[in-house]
Amino acid sequence: MATKAPVFTTEQFERLSDIIDRSKEVKGALIGVLQQAQEVFGYLPPEAQVKIAQGLDLPIEQVYSTSTFYSQFFLAPKGKYRINVCMGTACYVKGAGAMLDQFGIQLGIKPGECTPDMMFSLDGCRCIGVCGLAPVLTINEDVHGKIYSEDVAGVLAQYPKPE
Numbered sequence: 001m002a003t004k005a006p007v008f009t010t011e012q013f014e015r016l017s018d019i020i021d022r023s024k025e026v027k028g029a030l031i032g033v034l035q036q037a038q039e040v041f042g043y044l045p046p047e048a049q050v051k052i053a054q055g056l057d058l059p060i061e062q063v064y065s066t067s068t069f070y071s072q073f074f075l076a077p078k079g080k081y082r083i084n085v086c087m088g089t090a091c092y093v094k095g096a097g098a099m100l101d102q103f104g105i106q107l108g109i110k111p112g113e114c115t116p117d118m119m120f121s122l123d124g125c126r127c128i129g130v131c132g133l134a135p136v137l138t139i140n141e142d143v144h145g146k147i148y149s150e151d152v153a154g155v156l157a158q159y160p161k162p163e
């Protein structure tokens, strides 16, 4: 199931214009502008990156290469609940791949996608440093350890959708 393209508002683009205007004369402003743009849109859609390139008078290639280089930047919409399954070695050998697959099956999305209702997004990630809890995943700031395929439904049930 593909992620539905979000519709952006005039207000969001006005806020982006203000951010760009405030940063135009600042040397090395690009990363700060990208961070603020991500706060406005929830991620960095191509339309925003083009506007940033034009506004800061930078080549679009420079904006794209910066936004794709840093892991803090999201190039696709993320859900209210951002699921990251650790695919580091310790987690992988304990079944993280099957667990990731099970999240995909239950949510009807692939890694890198977001559910159409924007509630859940699913990604794999590198070791998050709690290998003793393998296999591990995070949902926003919550860490869930020793989670196997059969535990996935129970984890998702802790993040209910609004009625």
Ligand code: FES
Residues within 6 Å of the ligand: 086, 087, 088, 089, 090, 091, 092, 126, 127, 128, 129, 130, 131, 132, 134, 136
């Ligand atoms: S390999 Fe998963 S937390 Fe380290």
